[in-house]
Amino acid sequence: MAEELPDPDSSPYWEGINIEELRYQQCNHCNISIFYPRSICPNCGKPDPIWQTSKGKGTIYACSVIHRAPPAYKEDTPYVVALVDLAEGFRMMSRIIDCDTNSVKVGQEVDVVYRKDNTGNRIPYFTLHNS
Amino acid sequence: MSLKYACAIAGVAESRLGVVPDSTVMTLQAEAMVKALAEAGLEKKDVDAVFSSGNWGRLPQLQVAEYLGINPVYSDNTSVGGASFEFHLGHAAAAIQAGLCKVAIILYGSTQRSRRERRIFEAHSDLGYQYETPYGLPIPVGAYALAASRHMAQYGTTSQQLAELAVSTRAWASLNPSAYRREKLTVDEVLDSQMIASPLHRLDCCLVTDGGGCVVVVSPELAKSLPKPPVWLLGQGESHSHAQISEMPDLTITPAAESGKRAFAMAGIKHSDLDVVEIYDSFTITVILTLESLGFCAPGEGGEFVSSNRTAPGGEFPLNTNGGGLSYCHPGQYGIFLLIESVRQLRGECGDRQVNNATLALASGTGGVLSSNSTCILGLE
Numbered sequence: 001m002a003e004e005l006p007d008p009d010s011s012p013y014w015e016g017i018n019i020e021e022l023r024y025q026q027c028n029h030c031n032i033s034i035f036y037p038r039s040i041c042p043n044c045g046k047p048d049p050i051w052q053t054s055k056g057k058g059t060i061y062a063c064s065v066i067h068r069a070p071p072a073y074k075e076d077t078p079y080v081v082a083l084v085d086l087a088e089g090f091r092m093m094s095r096i097i098d099c100d101t102n103s104v105k106v107g108q109e110v111d112v113v114y115r116k117d118n119t120g121n122r123i124p125y126f127t128l129h130n131s
Numbered sequence: 132m133s134l135k136y137a138c139a140i141a142g143v144a145e146s147r148l149g150v151v152p153d154s155t156v157m158t159l160q161a162e163a164m165v166k167a168l169a170e171a172g173l174e175k176k177d178v179d180a181v182f183s184s185g186n187w188g189r190l191p192q193l194q195v196a197e198y199l200g201i202n203p204v205y206s207d208n209t210s211v212g213g214a215s216f217e218f219h220l221g222h223a224a225a226a227i228q229a230g231l232c233k234v235a236i237i238l239y240g241s242t243q244r245s246r247r248e249r250r251i252f253e254a255h256s257d258l259g260y261q262y263e264t265p266y267g268l269p270i271p272v273g274a275y276a277l278a279a280s281r282h283m284a285q286y287g288t289t290s291q292q293l294a295e296l297a298v299s300t301r302a303w304a305s306l307n308p309s310a311y312r313r314e315k316l317t318v319d320e321v322l323d324s325q326m327i328a329s330p331l332h333r334l335d336c337c338l339v340t341d342g343g344g345c346v347v348v349v350s351p352e353l354a355k356s357l358p359k360p361p362v363w364l365l366g367q368g369e370s371h372s373h374a375q376i377s378e379m380p381d382l383t384i385t386p387a388a389e390s391g392k393r394a395f396a397m398a399g400i401k402h403s404d405l406d407v408v409e410i411y412d413s414f415t416i417t418v419i420l421t422l423e424s425l426g427f428c429a430p431g432e433g434g435e436f437v438s439s440n441r442t443a444p445g446g447e448f449p450l451n452t453n454g455g456g457l458s459y460c461h462p463g464q465y466g467i468f469l470l471i472e473s474v475r476q477l478r479g480e481c482g483d484r485q486v487n488n489a490t491l492a493l494a495s496g497t498g499g500v501l502s503s504n505s506t507c508i509l510g511l512e
């Protein structure tokens with residue numbers, strides 16, 4: 001990741017991750033959940049969304065087992081990258097870890113976990129629910 | 132307002148394609164421009180507008196115009212990935228209709244194969260990408276793989292159906308002397324090729340080649356006086372919905388839904404009126420999603436639509452007749468070649484791969500990670 005991170009939009013998110021809280025935003029005008037963090041609501045355009053904390057429970061919307069990785073992630077292959085729909089109504093990218101990569105399917109329930117990635121930053125991953 | 136008959140295409144050309152080690156992005160664009168202008172019966176001094184896309188330079192629009200020695204009075208560097216050139220055609224039509232220019236060139240060149248300048252998606256880990264980069268999704272293939280996984284789960288689309296599209300596209304390439312891969316391909320060979328990002332195999336993915344192209348767009352008055360039969364823009368639409376895949380609202384519906392609706396309405400034609408269709412095939416799944424979003428079939432039916440050799444030579448739906456990005460060439464941003472092939476099919480210049488009596492063609496470009504689409508409908512009169 002670039003040195004200049006976190007930035008003014010993202011620092012509450014990354015500060016949350018560091019204390020194992022998955023934060024997202026909610027518009028206090030139209031009430032939609034917002035991710036990634038922004039200074040205005042991408043739906044209604046009103047400023048200053050408020051920060052909320054997710055329970056970290058979601059469903060796999062899409063997933064792919066990566067066999068040919070970008071150079072920095074070569075040693076991790078094969079691994080599962082997924083788009084996860086959180087119960088609070090926002091979607092984020094993550095990996096599904098601690099699983100048989102071929103057993104991961106669209107529609108499965110997942111729970112957030114926190115691990116350090118290979119650059120030493122703590123980031124949110126997901127595991128299969130009840131696994 | 133409409134762009135119908137606002138402009139015509141008077142000349143098209145490719146540069147050398149495939150592996151072209153003794154070239155730069157400049158030499159390839161120059162090569163294509165010289166050929167396209169010659170075909171159009173025009174000279175460089177006639178060009179008053181430049182449209183290009185590329186991410187090879189600091190200010191590529193300025194660099195390429197400087198290299199070619201053009202001082203345009205209208206200039207557009209809309210750069211929305213591989214679809215950029217279909218956007219350019221619509222923008223050129225609008226500028227010509229407004230009387231702001233008369234002879235526009237649309238340009239592209241890449242030496243990504245020989246010179247490894249594959250910086251397209253690299254090194255973006257800031258702003259919105261900071262929420263994706265840590266997970267190691269290879270871009271663009273991983274994003275398209277996510278869309279394929281969703282389509283399969285939602286609709287039962289199969290890897291076999293994706294492979295059938297690759298096979299039909301290769302059959303077209305085998306009829307095109309300029310295609311990079313011309314040898315016969317089977318469904319099993321696609322399914323047995325290396326898994327890159329499930330469910331996409333290596334042979335679900337486009338080529339990585341060098342190449343360039345140029346399209347000469349002129350005013351209606353000028354078009355009628357030039358050597359080639361004018362190929363008219365009848366309809367165009369454009370849209371984009373996101374930059375990164377986690378922000379795509381529905382992974383099974385692309386911005387082609389919006390741009391296609393506009394293009395068909397502007398042209399005033401039905402899907403069944405089209406003779407030939409050129410759809411950006413960065414990956415096999417791209418075509419299936421675009422066919423559905425453009426309304427050639429219902430959502431979820433794209434897999435079935437492309438199976439049973441329907442899109443192959445001799446099939447009822449001639450699709451990607453040059454062999455596509457999958458088998459003909461794919462120098463990073465492929466969209467300019469959709470226009471070039473559409474024009475040649477309409478002029479009846481395609482030899483063994485010519486679609487009989489083609490008078491209406493559709494070219495639909497997709498860029499980014501299913502992010503942008505522009506669809507152009509072209510016709511002979």
Ligand SMILES: [Zn+2]
Pocket residue numbers: 027028029030031032041042043044045046
């Ligand atoms: Zn709002």
